[in-house]
Amino acid sequence: MQREKEDELLDIIIVGGGINGAGIAADASGRGLKVALFEAKDFASATSSASSKLLHGGLRYLEHYDFRLVSEALAEREIILRKAPHIVKGMRFRLPHRPFLRPAWMIRMGLFLYDHLGKRSILGSSHQVDLAVSGLFKKDINIGFEYSDCWVDDARLVILNVIDAKERGAEVHNYCRVVNAEDREGIWHVSIVDETSGRHFIRKSKVLVNATGPWVKQFFDEHLKTTSPRNIRLVKGSHIVVPKIHNEEYAYILQNRDERIVFVIPYLHDFSMIGTTDVSYEGDPREVEVSVDEINYLINVVNDHFVKQINKSDIVWSYSGVRPLCDNGTNSPQTITRDYTLTLQQNMNKAPLLSIFGGKLTTYRRLAESAMLHLASFFPSAGGPWTEYEALPGGDFSCSKEQLCKNIRSDFPWLNISTAKRYIDQYGTLAWKIFKDVHEEEDMGMFFATGVYAREIDYLIEYEFVKKLDDMLWRRTKLGIYLSDDQKLAIASYMKLKI
Known part of the structure; x- marks a missing residue:
């Protein structure tokens, strides 16, 4: 950090270097704004590198009538596939049908909506498949349904947005922890500690964006010394990685008896990634880890379906992350909406504060556009939306x-x-x-x-x-x-x- 920059008044300071903070930093920088992004640890070191690595509409969200979210997410799959063809790929998913769970007519209706709710020009449509011929499944599993979604390297999606922001003029800093943010006469004074050098410094901005993910409410309590306008629920999602269960390119989405679903996804050519769990979580998101119960749960779901059985000794890697979801009062972690909510606070001569609650990897770009729409009145000379058609760094392919x-x-x-x-x-x-x-x-x-x-x-x-x-x-x-x-x-x- 150059000391002479500390007196410069920025347009926006973004706290939090996950996918939402990185996406907003790139979008705002591309509109000509002076932006700084600060992340307490490494970029994508929490929730944004602990996902199921999917860009998907959320087939199961249809059961909860989240049609707007599903429609937006379905459209975003192909946009991000075009923006980042190096780290995103289309993938066919197969859903084995189990008659004692969701009925076939419900799945067909859901897949019909999935095919038509969002724009789709690259990814294929859904259809019924005969699973018996594969020999992968137990004898009572014969029929399945196939549809399209996308796989993504989630951590690299974050870092490409950070690189994009920097190339467009933003200051980006990992291992720089915000310890306090104070509104002084309509200007944010943000106190920061560089964790690598121990140096303390202050940066000033017109607008502050709280994109701290699982820490969004805690940021209000500890750094802003005020009350959060919304509550969040922390939901843990865990995954295990084993040597590949099959040699097919298909991913499988397994319905469990508790109505949760588990993905089995081809991973790094040699492995299968299995997850996720949806478990309410309390505690420090940095200390989250896969529990024995979750491991057993994932293994049991796989072994209920596939002929090839797995056990704990097969696990080569496991990871767990905490998703910050808007608290809608439901008791079930599976039914909490994955949609995002943006809250802008700005009264009289107070400096504007924009806070991000919830969200999902797939819709990060639209969330960033929505954030800039919320802030448009403060920056009337800023440029307009631009991210839909611009490739992310490294994605400017002229060939396959x-x-x-x-x-x-x-x-x-x-x-x-x-x-x-x-x-x-x-x-x-x-x-x-x-x-x-x-x-x-x-x-x-x-x-x-x-x-x-x-x-x-x-x-x-x-x-x-x-x-x-x-x-x-x-x-x-x-x-x-x-x-x-x-x-x-x-x-x-x-x-x-x-x-």
Whole structure:
């Protein structure tokens, strides 16, 4: 942080570097506003990297009559697929029918609405399928229904929005914790601690955005010293990752006897990701973890359906996140709306405060547009909506991913095909930044593991705000699931020399 910037009056300070904060920072910066984004830990280090990795309309939300949310989310799937084709892909989902649960007519009606509520030009429509021929399922499971949604690397969706915001002029800072925010004569004075250096500083802005996710209410209590206008419910969602249960490209959505659903999703080519659970949560969202009961629940649901059985010893990774949902008074975590609510507070000469309650990964872009609509009167010279048709960094494809993979191997023939594919899947056209001034493999620097070179780590530190080992292993990449402890220690030692 340059000290001379501390006296500059910003238009907007955003607190919280999850998907909503990152999306608003990118949108506002693209409209020509002076924006700063502060995240207490790493970008996407909480809820936004602990999702089911889906951009979906929410088929089950139809049961609760959330038609507006479903319609908006269905349309957003294809918009984000076009914006970020490197980290988003269309995926076919199959829902095995179990007659003692939701009746077939209800599923058909739901899928008809799913096909027609939102704009759809890329993703295929739904139809009934014969599951018996696959041999994957137990004998009583023969009929299923197939439909489309999208898979996304959630943490990279966040970081691409952060990069986008920075490229459009925003200041973006992870490991910078807001400790106080005070309205002084209509201007926000925000006190911040840089967790990496210990330095305290103050930034000023016309508008403050509270995008702290699970901490949105706590931010009012502890940093604004006032009462939150809304309550939230914290709902824990947990996932386990096991060696792949089947070799098909399909994801499966399993109906359980308690009417909850569990996804079984192809993950990183070699694994199946299983989740989620919906469990009410109390406590520090940073300390959330998968419980034994949740693990047993997910295993039992899978084993009730598939011929191939799994057990605890198969789990190679697990994770858990806390979703902050608007409290609508219901007792069931499954029936709490996933819709978002924006609350703008601005009285007389007070500085405006916009707070984000709820929301889901799929609708982050529309939420950001809605946030800017709420703030439009304070910035009459700002530009208009722009994010629908602009690619996210690395997503400016002029050809297919397959052709990009061939191009990168043509430029660097010593690169193995799996590494080239990983680079394109994670970075898209940004991958060529890793190869700046690289002519042969030795130019990639220290070799840590197959396809893992120092040059990639240098890129992540310089361009993607990596400061700690977990930032690199679990959010910018998913190499943590593949590397040995010794390899991780070697990377950690290298990073200490570079940061």
